[in-house]
Amino acid sequence: xxxxxxxxxxxxxLLIISCLASSSTPVIGILSQPLRxxxxxxENDINSTxxxxxxxxxxxxxxxxGARSIPIPYDADDELIHEIFSQINGLLLPGGAxxxxxxxxxxxxxxMNVNQQPNQNFPIWGTCLGxxxxxxxxxxxxxxxxxxxxxxxTWPLIFPTDQExxxxxxxxxxxxxxxxxxxxxxxxLKNITFNFxxxxxxxxxxxxxxxxxxxxxxxxYNYDLNGRPFVSSIESIQYPIYGVQYHPEKNAFEYGLxxxxxxxxxxxxxxxxxxxxxxxxxxxxxxLMRNSTVGEYTLVDRHPMVIQYPLKIALNFEEMYVIPxxxxxxxxxxxxxxxxxxxESMLS
Ligand SMILES: *[C@@H]1O[C@H](CO)[C@@H](O)[C@H](O)[C@H]1NC(C)=O
Ligand SMILES: *[C@@H]1O[C@H](CO)[C@@H](O)[C@H](O)[C@H]1NC(C)=O
Ligand SMILES: *[C@@H]1O[C@H](CO)[C@@H](O)[C@H](O)[C@H]1NC(C)=O
Ligand SMILES: *[C@@H]1O[C@H](CO)[C@@H](O)[C@H](O)[C@H]1NC(C)=O
Numbered sequence: 578x579x580x581x582x583x584x585x586x587x588x589x590x591l592l593i594i595s596c597l598a599s600s601s602t603p604v605i606g607i608l609s610q611p612l613r614x615x616x617x618x619x620e621n622d623i624n625s626t627x628x629x630x631x632x633x634x635x636x637x638x639x640x641x642x643g644a645r646s647i648p649i650p651y652d653a654d655d656e657l658i659h660e661i662f663s664q665i666n667g668l669l670l671p672g673g674a675x676x677x678x679x680x681x682x683x684x685x686x687x688x689m690n691v692n693q694q695p696n697q698n699f700p701i702w703g704t705c706l707g708x709x710x711x712x713x714x715x716x717x718x719x720x721x722x723x724x725x726x727x728x729x730x731t732w733p734l735i736f737p738t739d740q741e742x743x744x745x746x747x748x749x750x751x752x753x754x755x756x757x758x759x760x761x762x763x764x765x766l767k768n769i770t771f772n773f774x775x776x777x778x779x780x781x782x783x784x785x786x787x788x789x790x791x792x793x794x795x796x797x798y799n800y801d802l803n804g805r806p807f808v809s810s811i812e813s814i815q816y817p818i819y820g821v822q823y824h825p826e827k828n829a830f831e832y833g834l835x836x837x838x839x840x841x842x843x844x845x846x847x848x849x850x851x852x853x854x855x856x857x858x859x860x861x862x863x864x865l866m867r868n869s870t871v872g873e874y875t876l877v878d879r880h881p882m883v884i885q886y887p888l889k890i891a892l893n894f895e896e897m898y899v900i901p902x903x904x905x906x907x908x909x910x911x912x913x914x915x916x917x918x919x920x921e922s923m924l925s
Contacts (some may be wrong), residue, residue, distance in 0.1 A: 603644040603666040603866035604874040607631050607883060608684075608707070609651050609900040610675040627652070627904070633896035634830035635671045635704075636883045641829065641856055642863030647880045650903035653680040657906050662687045664880055666869035667700040667862070670707025672773070672824060677710050680903075685714045691871050692816040699872070700817035700865035708811070708820035709776055712783075715792040715813075722782060726802040727772040731844050732823075734764045734797040734809055747784045749794035753812055754819060754861065764797075769851045770809065770823035771843065772799070777807040777822055793820075817865040821858075829855035833895050842892060878911035885916045 609629035629651045639646045646669070649661055658680050668684060691699040703711040712720055736755065737748035755761050764770070780798055783789055797810040799822075809822045824831075828851040833842035845851075874880075886898040 605639055605644050605646045605667045605669050606649045606661055606665040607635055607646045607669045608649045610673045611651055627902040629900040630897040631883055631900055632894035634826040637830045638826035638859050642859040644863055644866050646883045648883050648900040651678050653903040655683050657903055658683045664874050664876055666872040667866040670703040670710055672705030677713055697870045698817050698868055702862050703820035705774055708822050711820045712778055716786045716789045720786050721776045722778055723776050725775050725777045725807055727774055729773055729843050731768045731771050731846050732799055733766055734770055736761050736797055747790050747795055749796050752796040754810055763850055767850050769846050769854055771827050771845050772823050779806050780808055783808055825855045825858045828852055831895055881916050
């Protein structure tokens with residue numbers, strides 16, 4: 578074959594690859610949480626008293642991963658959860674404050690049904706509260722501990738050593754989240770990972786729960802302000818399921834200020850290294866979603882993207898999307914067209 582023909586062949590295969598890639602942009606479901614006192618929403622016909630929210634930083638972090646997102650109402654029933662599950666290539670469980678909803682228990686079961694089949698994948702990422710939810714779900718019992726002193730602090734990560742791994746099997750040095758010695762070195766030196774939690778789990782408590790140990794390995798830990806250890810990263814042994822107690826989305830997307838001042842609301846690092854971590858983890862998750870074997874986003878009017886919902890300015894989260902209660906999905910077959918930036922107006 579002439580080099581010219583080879584070039585054409587290469588070019589056309591690249592075009593095919595790029596077309597495939599663009600038509601398979603993953604769609605992820607983000608679990609919302611009750612809005613409660615966060616903001617007083619009175620947006621359009623969305624009832625503020627039982628609305629949910631999704632912090633915009635998570636939506637942007639998903640975009641950084643190369644995916645789009647649709648909301649999962651916190652109060653969704655099994656029927657709605659099954660419907661949403663059929664539309665998504667992965668699940669993101671954000672931080673915040675809420676109790677574990679039955680909607681998530683159903684999602685977890687559906688995800689595990691997929692992941693337990695050979696060569697089938699449905700990825701899940703949990704951040705902070707989402708990480709804590711995953712511990713409870715994998716342990717199948719109450720395992721969380723309270724009283725950690727780790728609010729509004731930015732710390733390096735502590736990685737298990739070979740020595741620790743050889744004596745405590747719940748630690749792993751074979752991390753997929755932190756695959757290179759350079760990355761580990763940087764994260765173990767720099768104050769990058771932002772923590773804001775009172776709940777968590779000590780490595781020794783983790784070790785006491787057999788189901789947890791069979792499910793996850795600990796790939797980083799920290800000490801709180803009182804010197805009490807807590808697990809800061811977990812990676813599923815068999816499944817594409819990962820969680821971090823800290824907030825990688827905040828480094829890139831939260832810059833809130835104290836009201837009326839130029840002082841930061843939280844001590845979030847926005848250094849080049851911190852932004853790199855945020856992007857590194859997002860793109861890692863993006864790769865898992867592109868590898869998902871289930872989910873096809875077809876009900877675009879019934880399940881509009883998160884960015885189409887009303888946006889509020891807030892404090893602890895710079896911006897939040899207001900997501901209606903699950904009741905809304907019962908009432909309306911398709912309501913994408915009523916929302917800010919409907920599919921139609923986006924095309925025009
Ligand atoms: C909003 O929700 C509350 C509680 O479910 C209900 O009592 C109220 O009637 C609703 N308001 C509107 C305008 O739908
Ligand atoms: C993609 O899925 C296949 C089949 O389940 C698995 O072997 C592979 O490790 C996955 N790749 C990534 C990047 O997750
Ligand atoms: C990280 O923060 C701690 C205080 O929490 C401080 O003592 C330490 O010097 C910081 N390290 C770096 C590299 O900035
Ligand atoms: C976080 O810590 C910074 C620096 O100490 C402080 O100015 C800020 O008020 C704290 N924010 C919260 C929400 O605790």
